[in-house]
Amino acid sequence: MGNVVLNLEMVKINEMKNYYSKQLLDKNIPGSVFAAKTPACMITAYKSGKVLFQGNDSESEAGKWGSSAAGVPSKKPSAVKGKAGAKGDLPSGIGGMSAIGSDEVGTGDFFGPITVVAAYVRKEDIPLLKELGVRDSKDLNDEKIISIAKVIKDVVPFSLMTLKNEKYNQVQGSGMSQGKMKALLHNQAILKVLEKISPVKPEAILIDQFVQPSTYFQHLKGQKAIANKDVYFSTKAEGIHLAVAAASILARYAFIQYIDKLSEAAGFKIPKGAGAQVDVAAAKLILSKGRESLPSFVKLHFANTDKAMAIVNKKRN
Ligand code: MG
Numbered sequence: 001m002g003n004v005v006l007n008l009e010m011v012k013i014n015e016m017k018n019y020y021s022k023q024l025l026d027k028n029i030p031g032s033v034f035a036a037k038t039p040a041c042m043i044t045a046y047k048s049g050k051v052l053f054q055g056n057d058s059e060s061e062a063g064k065w066g067s068s069a070a071g072v073p074s075k076k077p078s079a080v081k082g083k084a085g086a087k088g089d090l091p092s093g094i095g096g097m098s099a100i101g102s103d104e105v106g107t108g109d110f111f112g113p114i115t116v117v118a119a120y121v122r123k124e125d126i127p128l129l130k131e132l133g134v135r136d137s138k139d140l141n142d143e144k145i146i147s148i149a150k151v152i153k154d155v156v157p158f159s160l161m162t163l164k165n166e167k168y169n170q171v172q173g174s175g176m177s178q179g180k181m182k183a184l185l186h187n188q189a190i191l192k193v194l195e196k197i198s199p200v201k202p203e204a205i206l207i208d209q210f211v212q213p214s215t216y217f218q219h220l221k222g223q224k225a226i227a228n229k230d231v232y233f234s235t236k237a238e239g240i241h242l243a244v245a246a247a248s249i250l251a252r253y254a255f256i257q258y259i260d261k262l263s264e265a266a267g268f269k270i271p272k273g274a275g276a277q278v279d280v281a282a283a284k285l286i287l288s289k290g291r292e293s294l295p296s297f298v299k300l301h302f303a304n305t306d307k308a309m310a311i312v313n314k315k316r317n
Contacts, residue, residue: 004053004062009138013045014274015108016065018302019178064179064211067235090206090232094241097203098122100193101243102186104210105251107178110278110304111270111297112259113165114181117251118189119158120197121243128155129242136238137248142256149253156246159192160254161185169300179211183219190226205230208237208244262297270297274304282308287315 008016013033017024020036020043027035033045041057053062091097102118121129132155133140133148140148163171163185171181186207194202205226207216213233217225237244263270266285271277282298286308294300 004058006051006053006062006066007049008045008051008066009049010275011108011273012065013049013051015178016043016045016051018108018274018299021301021303060212063209064215090234090240091204094204094206094232096123096126097241098124098200099204099206099241099243100190100202101206101208101237101241101245101247102189103208103238103244103248103251104182104185105248105255107182107210108274109255109272110274110282110299110302111262111272112255114163114168114178114185115251115254115258116161116163116182116185116189117158117247117254118186118193119156119243119247119250120193120202121156121241121246123203125155126242129246134242134245134249136245137252138238140249142252145249145252146256149249152246153250153253156243156250157193157196158247158250159189159196160250161189161192162254162258164296165298166296169295172299172301179215180219182210183216184223186216187220187223187225190231191224194226204232204241206232206234206237206241206244208248209233209235266297274302276307279304279307279311283311283315286312 017034020034020038023036023038025035025037029035029044031046031048033047035042035044037043038057038061041053041055041061043051043053043061045051051065098121100118100120102116104114104116106112106114129152132151133144134152137145163181168181172178190205213228213231216233217228234240238248259270259272267288268281268284271281282294282304285293285297294305298305
């Protein structure tokens with residue numbers, strides 16, 4: 001089977017590294033961030049942001065993280081209808097429908113929670129939201145996110161789910177995957193928004209895809225969930241419907257606010273991401289508040305925990 005190449009941001013690549021933490025290879029490939037091997041796929045992520053998937057599962061494995069880009073000039077997002085095996089298309093004109101969109105933030109950040117927001121945008125409000133500056137949150141800095149979020153939170157019905165670090169570590173420790181946590185949070189957020197806007201029903205529900213739809217619904221087995229025929233998934237969904245862009249902005253806003261709260265508790269500015277700066281910050285936290293303070297600040301299973309401890313031990317010796 002063929003290879004798939006994705007172009008991803010470093011936050012995503014760090015998230016992947018944690019996701020594949022049990023399957024990492026001890027290979028030092030020049031320019032790489034990590035290499036991992038699942039039973040039927042070899043994954044190599046490079047500092048350039050390129051991630052190479054090789055093997056029989058390359059397509060499905062890559063599908064968890066994004067749609068292919070390298071060498072493919074088209075930026076068309078990959079869209080899949082919730083129903084497994086259904087025609088892989090979004091309804092035409094979905095961008096102009098009254099829709100619920102959902103997205104999450106924080107999955108690749110060592111510090112802070114996972115925040116998931118589902119937001120309902122009526123078609124009549126699309127021009128207004130555009131006017132207010134709602135667009136792909138990746139193009140917006142924190143300051144801009146905050147100012148837009150403060151305005152749209154009163155325009156757009158939404159629901160925010162925050163999986164705090166304590167709880168995150170608890171469920172992660174009991175064996176739940178991040179994918180399942182996200183599926184549960186997205187589902188809860190969407191159900192809450194549906195409740196809020198009832199009896200109005202959205203013309204579409206669009207989830208920024210983080211996993212194959214079949215896996216998503218598998219995670220929700222036993223839960224009250226929206227029928228899969230009514231849910232659409234797409235990577236880069238922020239560019240497809242403003243409801244996802246609005247959800248993303250509101251989720252990021254909640255995440256920023258939470259990080260501010262953590263910074264206050266820590267007594268210094270908590271960094272985002274999963275790079276070397278968070279190792280240093282966590283070490284600082286351990287030195288001032290003890291190792292036992294970590295679970296309420298970080299995602300413990302990240303490799304950063306050990307790195308922070310190594311810094312602490314070096315300082316203590
Ligand atoms: Mg997303």
